Amino acid sequence: MSETVRISIDAMGGDVGPEVVIPGCALALERRPGVSFLLFGDEARINPVLDGHPALAAASTIVHTDVMVRMDDKPSQALRHGRRRSSMWLALEAVGRKEADMAISAGNTGALMAMAKFALRTMANVDRPAIAATWPTLRGESIVLDLGATIGADAWQLVDFAVMGQAMARAVLGIENPTVGLLNIGVEEVKGLEEVRLAGQLLRGSDHPIDYRGFVEGDDIGKGTVDVVVTEGFTGNIALKTAEGTAMQFATYLRAAMNRSWLTKLGGLLARSAFEQMRARLDPRKVNGGVFLGLNGIVVKSHGGTDAEGFANAVDIGIEVVRFHLLDHIAKGLEAFRGSRPQTVDGAKE
Amino acid sequence: MSETVRISIDAMGGDVGPEVVIPGCALALERRPGVSFLLFGDEARINPVLDGHPALAAASTIVHTDVMVRMDDKPSQALRHGRRRSSMWLALEAVGRKEADMAISAGNTGALMAMAKFALRTMANVDRPAIAATWPTLRGESIVLDLGATIGADAWQLVDFAVMGQAMARAVLGIENPTVGLLNIGVEEVKGLEEVRLAGQLLRGSDHPIDYRGFVEGDDIGKGTVDVVVTEGFTGNIALKTAEGTAMQFATYLRAAMNRSWLTKLGGLLARSAFEQMRARLDPRKVNGGVFLGLNGIVVKSHGGTDAEGFANAVDIGIEVVRFHLLDHIAKGLEAFRGSRPQTVDGAKE
Known part of the structure; x- marks a missing residue:
């Protein structure tokens, strides 16, 4: 626990930018010392705010750029060449270069995911990344994923999500053996989507120790029936x-x-x-922070409209995830499924 | 408004059966006279309850059967030959034979939909039926469909749902020109599913007068951003x-x-x-009653665990829908799209 966590920050992201991001980092540092920051963005806007937070200033390095990704930039625009100097891109690139352990941005989700995939690449044995977040329930908190990284998922992708969600629940909720359910509907004869049924069979039949509890329905999320709720991004985003x-x-x-x-x-x-x-109890700031899972690096997306407290919570989640060595846990979990998994044509994904 | 509405009732459906269904019918009759009932089920259980409701008894005919569809019957079991004598089947058959204007059951949804499709068949120009219900919002009430009749929907099926939902909003909410939105997610570059995007184009480009307002997200349902929210059954059921x-x-x-x-x-x-x-305001009984749309007859599904008040509300919705001549409105609406619609191989669906 004593190792310093190095965090790269897109200081310009979100509806407000440095005015929220910097006080948020200061709060997080206060609560969890042993953290250093790389702050990417416009010095002229960062410095005045940073002046009010000397402890954070001492733990931070500013990397100036005056390029930023706008909240309404499309992912394709974000990927254009000019944006490779943006605060968002540079923050992600620092993780790719191992200069930081994770990146945080309150910028636009689509752009952040597109850039993150490009800058960090998808992990071996993972087809697609997912966005996972905590969800307050009657029993405490659960992890729900995917909340909108990609639309649709085949059975193996849902299995990936289950393994990633299991690791995330261990890291963030501290549950050693979290229960896992697949989100489904109970109305039809066939009990939901073919992919979901097949994913259930794969999870039941696997060597990887996972406490799979079967299908859950929409109302089970709020009830906290399982610790990890797995679904594809379209449904997950609409449920959220x-x-x-x-x-x-x-x-x-x-x-x-x-x-x-x-x-x-x-x-x-x-x-x-x-x-x-x-x-x-229902404070949305408490559950702020969507973690991008399945990439070669940790990226946390903060809500764009949050305040310093909310941003600090997103930083907290990231720190927990890094200290838990989440990526190693995910890699090990996925390895267990590797033997049974069919090789896809574009399996390498590199 | 003076024509008598003839309602066939599956008196054995739901968690309780006649003990809830009969008082529910009595309540509905009190509130909306000019209604007659065909009560299908076990005389020995219906009669004692009916004795307490003389006005209902006078407006009712009992058709005895001791076969019933169980709450845990699978649709395939429900369709087996023996069930053709069940209270659920007979109630639906009465609509098919034009002996009743609509059927109501609090029985199991999957069985009811499977039987309804079989007994009533899908309307001309409709690929698939949908389940529509009212949803309380900050602005009043909206109609949401499909809530789980079938999984997945192509663009033309979503267009059908939009037209059916429009007619339903007119009938149940009394809104002459309801606004319509397609449920989608805003995160991805492509803005959601291909089918949903294409459905949007079809709705914009149609001759059928429909106040289509574009995509809406999950939180727009509760906000009441549009009067009719259209989605396929998997997502709709999970959202609900x-x-x-x-x-x-x-x-x-x-x-x-x-x-x-x-x-x-x-x-x-x-x-x-x-x-x-x-x-x-949040009383679930007030919004009880999922209407099966797209069949050659009106079928209302009451929640299985509701009480008499809730069942009466389901009857009320059915009566409104029948008096509005909902099926004619739907048929006319769909007709307007007919010219532009590609003929599918199994288009006839008969």
Whole structure:
């Protein structure tokens, strides 16, 4: 645990940039010492903010660039030659060159994933990367993946996700033997997608020790039925956003209901600690940080609209994942499936 | 509005059967007179309950059968010959024979859909049926489909769903010109599935007047961004259940938070009317009733675990849909797309 974790930061990412990113890094450093930062971005904007955080300044090296990836840049635009000088690209490249153990950006997800694949390449034995994040549940927290890295997944890709999610749950939730479920629907005769059924068979029949619990449905995510929920990126992204929408809806109803009369307002005042507890529990900042899994390097995507606290949480998750040597765990887990796995034509993916 | 709506009821469906179904029908009849019922099921169980509801008894005919589809029957089992005497099958057959305007069952969804397809057949110009239901939103209610009738959908099937959802919104929500969106994810370069993109182009380019608003994401459902949200059944089912899980999670947190101390409990007592308003707003019974669209007849699926109030709401939705002549509206809407639509090999589907 004593090794220094070197973090490369896209200081220009997100809706705000350095004004959120730098205080976020300062918070994370306070909470978890033994971390150094490479800050990529516009010196003229970084320095004034950094001046207010001397401890962070002492642990940081600024690498100036005035190129940045915009929040509305398409992945293809982000990959154009000019963007190879952007703060996002340079942060990723530092991981590729082993100058940093992980990269963090609050920039646009599509661009970040496209660049990350290019800069870091997909791990051996992995077909496709995934985005994994923690999801608050009635039992605590679960890991859900893929949240939108790619659309669709065949059975072997879902198996990869299961292995990656298992490792992530160990790293982030500290669960030694996490339970794993495949997201499916229970309505049809065939019980869901062919790929999902086949993935279930592969997980059951494997030598890799994985506590596979079968299919779970959408409501099992919030219940915390399993520690790791595996699905492909289209469904995962829609499940995530639908849950966010429902939580917002509930909060709005609650606010409106409590403002109904002087009596409900008084009740709300008396019960204020209860609402504060709820707010803390559902605080989206606490679960900020989508981890890109399956690349030769750790990349964490922070929500673009988060604040310093939220950004710090994304840094925290990254630090945990690096200290856990997540990539080694994933590589070992995938190795166990290698023998049974058919070689694809473009299997090398290099 | 004065024509009698003839409803055939699978009196044995659901977790409870006649003990919920019969009082539910009685409630619906009270609220919307001008309705007659065909009750299919075990006389020995129906009669004692019906005795307590003389008005319903007067409007009902019992057709005895002691065969029933079980909640855990697979669709293939349900389609076996012996089940052709079941209360579920007979209720559907009555619609096929034009002895009833619609059928309602709280029985198992997979079996009901399989039997409904068999008994009623898919409408001309429709490839696949869908399950549509109302979804409470911040703006009121929206229609979401498909919630799990079939897995996957090509572009033309999504167009069918859009037209069917449009008609459903007119019938159930009373919105003359409902806005329609395709559920998608915003992360990828390509902006989601190929089928979804193509469906968007078809909807934009059509002669059929439809207020198509483009792609929506998961959180737009709860926001009520559009009146009709269109997706294929796998994603739709997972979105629905994920939202249910999140709502349950929120309610559980709230309960726990309010029981925290005597102060929060007192606050909760004072604000009781607020919580009652919230509960009413989020009452799942209010939105009970998934309508099977795209078949030559209306079938409503009630939640299996609902109570009389919930079952009555499913009956209500069915009555609205029948009185609106939903099937005619759908047929006309689909006709407008017919010219541009490629003929599939198995296009007839008969």
